[in-house]
Amino acid sequence: MSINQNTSSPRDAQWREELRKATPVKERTSIPRVKMPELPADYRVTCNEEVNQGLSAEAAVLEARRCMDCPDPQCVTGCPVNINIPGFIKNIERGEFGKAAVVLKETSALPAVCGRVCPQEKQCESRCLYHKMKKDPVAIGYLERFAADYERINGAASADVEPLKFNGIKVAVVGSGPAGLSFAGDMIKRGYEVTVFEALHEIGGVLKYGIPEFRLPNDVVDVEINALAALGVKFVKDCVVGKTISYDDLHEMGFRGVFVASGAGLPRFMGIPGENFVGVMSSNEYLTRINLMGAGRDGYDTPVLKGRNIAVIGGGNTAMDSVRTARRMGAERAMIVYRRSEAEMPARAEEVKHAKEEGVEFMTLHNPVEYLADEKGRVKTMRVQRMQLGEADASGRRSPVPVEGDVVDISVDLVVVSVGVSPNPLIPNSIKALEVSRRGTIVVDDATLKSSVDDIYAGGDIVRGGATVILAMGDGRHAAASMHEQLMPAD
Amino acid sequence: MNKILEKEYFSEKVVKLVVEAPSIATSRKPGHFVIVRACERGERIPLTIADADTARGTITLVIQNVGVSTEKICALEPGECLADVVGPLGQATHIAKVGTVVCCGGGVGVAPLLPIIKAMKEAGNKVVTVLAARAKDLIILEDQVRPYSDEVIIMTDDGSYGTKGLVTAGVESVIAREKVDQVVTIGPAIMMKFVAQLTAKYEVPTMCSLNTIMVDGTGMCGACRITVDGKMRFVCIDGPEFDAHKVDFDEMMMRLRSYN
Numbered sequence: 001m002s003i004n005q006n007t008s009s010p011r012d013a014q015w016r017e018e019l020r021k022a023t024p025v026k027e028r029t030s031i032p033r034v035k036m037p038e039l040p041a042d043y044r045v046t047c048n049e050e051v052n053q054g055l056s057a058e059a060a061v062l063e064a065r066r067c068m069d070c071p072d073p074q075c076v077t078g079c080p081v082n083i084n085i086p087g088f089i090k091n092i093e094r095g096e097f098g099k100a101a102v103v104l105k106e107t108s109a110l111p112a113v114c115g116r117v118c119p120q121e122k123q124c125e126s127r128c129l130y131h132k133m134k135k136d137p138v139a140i141g142y143l144e145r146f147a148a149d150y151e152r153i154n155g156a157a158s159a160d161v162e163p164l165k166f167n168g169i170k171v172a173v174v175g176s177g178p179a180g181l182s183f184a185g186d187m188i189k190r191g192y193e194v195t196v197f198e199a200l201h202e203i204g205g206v207l208k209y210g211i212p213e214f215r216l217p218n219d220v221v222d223v224e225i226n227a228l229a230a231l232g233v234k235f236v237k238d239c240v241v242g243k244t245i246s247y248d249d250l251h252e253m254g255f256r257g258v259f260v261a262s263g264a265g266l267p268r269f270m271g272i273p274g275e276n277f278v279g280v281m282s283s284n285e286y287l288t289r290i291n292l293m294g295a296g297r298d299g300y301d302t303p304v305l306k307g308r309n310i311a312v313i314g315g316g317n318t319a320m321d322s323v324r325t326a327r328r329m330g331a332e333r334a335m336i337v338y339r340r341s342e343a344e345m346p347a348r349a350e351e352v353k354h355a356k357e358e359g360v361e362f363m364t365l366h367n368p369v370e371y372l373a374d375e376k377g378r379v380k381t382m383r384v385q386r387m388q389l390g391e392a393d394a395s396g397r398r399s400p401v402p403v404e405g406d407v408v409d410i411s412v413d414l415v416v417v418s419v420g421v422s423p424n425p426l427i428p429n430s431i432k433a434l435e436v437s438r439r440g441t442i443v444v445d446d447a448t449l450k451s452s453v454d455d456i457y458a459g460g461d462i463v464r465g466g467a468t469v470i471l472a473m474g475d476g477r478h479a480a481a482s483m484h485e486q487l488m489p490a491d
Numbered sequence: 492m493n494k495i496l497e498k499e500y501f502s503e504k505v506v507k508l509v510v511e512a513p514s515i516a517t518s519r520k521p522g523h524f525v526i527v528r529a530c531e532r533g534e535r536i537p538l539t540i541a542d543a544d545t546a547r548g549t550i551t552l553v554i555q556n557v558g559v560s561t562e563k564i565c566a567l568e569p570g571e572c573l574a575d576v577v578g579p580l581g582q583a584t585h586i587a588k589v590g591t592v593v594c595c596g597g598g599v600g601v602a603p604l605l606p607i608i609k610a611m612k613e614a615g616n617k618v619v620t621v622l623a624a625r626a627k628d629l630i631i632l633e634d635q636v637r638p639y640s641d642e643v644i645i646m647t648d649d650g651s652y653g654t655k656g657l658v659t660a661g662v663e664s665v666i667a668r669e670k671v672d673q674v675v676t677i678g679p680a681i682m683m684k685f686v687a688q689l690t691a692k693y694e695v696p697t698m699c700s701l702n703t704i705m706v707d708g709t710g711m712c713g714a715c716r717i718t719v720d721g722k723m724r725f726v727c728i729d730g731p732e733f734d735a736h737k738v739d740f741d742e743m744m745m746r747l748r749s750y751n
Contacts, residue, residue: 293534
């Protein structure tokens with residue numbers, strides 16, 4: 001995505017030049033980075049309200065002014081889908097919030113989601129020129145959320161979209177998570193007839209069952225889904241492709257292309273003794289019971305085990321989501337148990353900060369080796385090995401090495417294992433011709449995202465293993481462009 | 492969708508429902524199950540598909556009222572709908588002609604056993620069916636299993652019907668008198684455990700069908716995990732049928748009590 005082409009906000013536009021001249025750079029760089037208003041920690045552990053409250057218009061405009069509108073913006077290259085970042089930020093600066101949202105939607109299908117869950121500190125914001133001045137980067141994520149929320153609440157700029165002319169070709173999507181939704185959005189806008197098949201009884205995939213309300217409210221996700229439905233995307237729930245209907249059935253139903261976006265919904269366990277005791281569960285189970293099935297809420301039938309001393313094993317965003325959920329479910333002691341040090345934790349910096357504020361204990365350099373239970377089989381003790389950092393491993397992170405003999409017993413009554421997810425095997429197992437890696441991921445051509453089967457494309461976690469929402473969305477858009485090229489080649 | 496077309500009480504607590512589910516009916520094979528939700532805020536629970544009619548586009552479920560969700564499902568009447576029905580899930584039963592097969596079902600476990608009995612007979616096996624329950628009113632589907640069984644043995648704990656005794660006594664009486672090539676057992680976990688222990692003594696290959704706690708039923712959460720031959724398996728993906736001699740029944744029963 002270029003900053004000057006194929007965008008409604010090219011850098012060389014007159015208004016951009018005038019805006020750059022309107023404020024001297026020195027004045028821009030003297031503005032400190034905006035602080036996101038947050039709910040106070042002791043209040044927010046009692047409920048599921050969204051922690052980040054969003055910027056006001058004044059705060060957003062001021063923050064947008066900090067952006068220097070670089071001639072060669074590195075933030076854009078830091079974005080996995082190359083959003084025209086200065087393009088939307090400068091629209092915010094000049095008060096055109098709806099137009100900012102239009103720029104976002106040129107590239108990102110779900111900007112209200114990404115603005116909230118992207119690890120900006122590793123992506124766009126990590127490349128901001130401000131780092132060279134040893135200052136805080138422009139708060140790109142907060143601004144993305146601001147513009148997307150503005151559009152969501154005021155229903156602004158999508159009015160510019162042309163009415164659709166259906167081209168008569170049907171395509172199918174397997175999975176309604178971020179990859180599937182973003183593919184669907186792109187294809188419906190190109191005039192295809194799009195049907196999304198979802199195994200669960202709710203649309204949204206990990207956006208609904210995985211990421212908690214206090215980080216990504218379900219009604220933010222629903223607005224995006226309803227927008228797609230309004231454009232004509234069909235959603236079929238309770239339908240497991242590979243079980244309810246087969247790949248051959250999809251052909252018989254007239255689908256000319258299939259995008260497999262079934263995700264990495266297969267939990268990983270550590271394989272240590274006692275891991276099957278009552279009260280030890282995967283983060284997928286814990287979060288699905290609470291986020292999707294409403295466990296703990298009045299009127300919802302699904303139960304979830306409660307605990308006073310809860311240990312969450314892992315250091316990623318899912319572990320943060322699980323441990324902060326545990327605090328909200330009434331845990332007196334909520335611990336993160338992670339075998340490396342905090343510096344190696346893959347979780348978003350903001351989640352770690354929020355977790356600490358909410359009273360989560362971080363037991364880094366600790367690795368569980370065994371669980372012990374009471375006579376009924378309910379877990380009561382977690383035995384942890386203290387660790388130290390050794391040489392770097394394949395991922396580039398220093399390897400944790402046990403400190404000989406340093407083992408500690410900790411009282412727990414609930415353990416949530418959040419050490420990663422693998423690709424869900426349903427689709428790979430049901431289509432023989434589909435080439436699958438040893439890890440269980442669907443093998444695709446990097447350039448097109450096409451699988452070994454001519455009319456099947458794949459993207460998101462089913463290709464990458466457990467990754468991020470923005471990468472999944474990028475894959476959805478990428479696969480849509482490729483499949484479109486195949487089904488309706490430009491002359 | 493998911494409309495209930497027929498309802499029949501097998502006993503006070505055991506209900507048969509015929510549900511409209513054309514896609515599931517077409518893809519279903521014996522051994523498959525569905526995940527069902529009674530209502531909007533309801534729980535997802537697994538129920539074996541006892542039968543399917545592709546022409547009518549229906550599936551048959553047999554439900555025992557044992558808790559909140561099954562009570563809600565059993566209370567529904569023809570014309571009403573289930574909020575969600577997803578399937579067919581799990582692996583289909585492996586059916587082969589092996590010679591003589593003893594199919595033993597405990598209580599409501601006879602419902603998922605019926606299609607297996609039928610398939611085993613149609614594959615050319617001699618089929619001896621053992622039905623077991625605590626008392627006469629809990630023996631179900633006797634008339635339905637007879638056409639596909641060379642012999643039907645009924646065991647009740649209290650002797651109110653058939654022979655007084657446990658299911659294991661019924662199974663052992665067959666093994667003791669003739670060569671049995673395979674045993675299929677479906678019922679409460681403790682029953683399957685003891686049948687497996689019995690048949691292990693006689694070295695008769697035995698298959699069980701497990702019913703663990705589930706949430707999604709598609710392999711996503713691990714709630715249904717069991718240990719088979721020392722390895723972790725998911726009942727919803729790898730099962731519901733397993734080699735009964737390799738299943739850690741004690742661990743499974745411990746996990747079944749998670750929410751008691």
